[in-house]
Amino acid sequence: xxxxxxxxxxxxxxxxxTGPARNQLVYGGQGLAVPARSxxxxxxxxxxxxxxxxxxxxxxxxADGHETPLSSDELPLVxxxxxxxxxxxxxxxxxxxxxxxxxxxxxxxDGLELIxxxxxxxxxxxxxxxxxSAPELVTHELxxxxxx
Numbered sequence: 001x002x003x004x005x006x007x008x009x010x011x012x013x014x015x016x017x018t019g020p021a022r023n024q025l026v027y028g029g030q031g032l033a034v035p036a037r038s039x040x041x042x043x044x045x046x047x048x049x050x051x052x053x054x055x056x057x058x059x060x061x062x063a064d065g066h067e068t069p070l071s072s073d074e075l076p077l078v079x080x081x082x083x084x085x086x087x088x089x090x091x092x093x094x095x096x097x098x099x100x101x102x103x104x105x106x107x108x109x110d111g112l113e114l115i116x117x118x119x120x121x122x123x124x125x126x127x128x129x130x131x132x133s134a135p136e137l138v139t140h141e142l143x144x145x146x147x148x
Contacts, residue, residue, distance in 0.1 A: 006030065008044075008100060008119040016048075016055050016104055016112040026057075026114065028101035032123065034063075036094045039126040039138075042071070042087045044102070045117040051079030053109015057102065061087060063135065064097035070135055073142060074105075079112060080148055086141045090126050092133030 008027045017024050034040055042061050056076045060069040071087045100121055104114075 003122060003124045005120055005122045006032070008102075008121065009116050012116045014114040014116070016107055016114060018107070018110055022105065024104040024107075026102040026104060027119065028099055028103075030099045030121065032098040032121065034091065034095040034098050034123055035125075037092055037126055037129045037131060039088055039090045039124050039129070040070075040095070040098060041122040041124070041139075042085070042100050042120075043122070044085045044119050045082070046119070047082040047115040047117065048077045048079050048112060049115055050111040050113050051109050053107065053112045054078045055104050055112055055114075056106040057083075057104050059085060060101045060103075061089065062097075062099050062101060063095040066135070071137055071140060075144060076106075077144070078146070079109075080146050081144055082147065083142070083144045086139060087137065088139035089135050090129045090138050091135040092129045092131050093135070095135060
């Protein structure tokens with residue numbers, strides 16, 4: 001199978017909204033079909049600027065028919081933080097309606113923005129994965145750095 005890469009955002013700069021809304025969906029809803037014996041790689045590099053303030057974000061990798069996310073991270077970030085995430089899930093079964101969701105679910109302060117240096121999903125063939133095996137998280141790398 002061919003490798004497919006999908007950028008998750010068209011615009012790299014996203015203002016963090018203030019107001020009564022509890023959550024801000026930054027991206028989601030891709031609805032990708034992943035063939036059996038494939039790997040799904042989620043790669044995100046995001047920076048918080050502006051402020052002062054903080055924003056808590058949730059980053060999920062979801063698939064239809066799975067009650068829990070294939071991967072899930074919650075990060076409290078402040079202005080000056082840069083978070084990088086790389087997650088790889090391998091599956092021996094077909095996955096339907098796969099999506100990555102990035103949600104801001106708590107925020108304080110005004111004037112915060114997210115700057116995405118990367119936000120992409122890559123689907124690739126994984127011939128070493130056993131046919132019919134359940135999705136398995138094989139790589140999870142997360143780092144948060146702060147530049148004052």
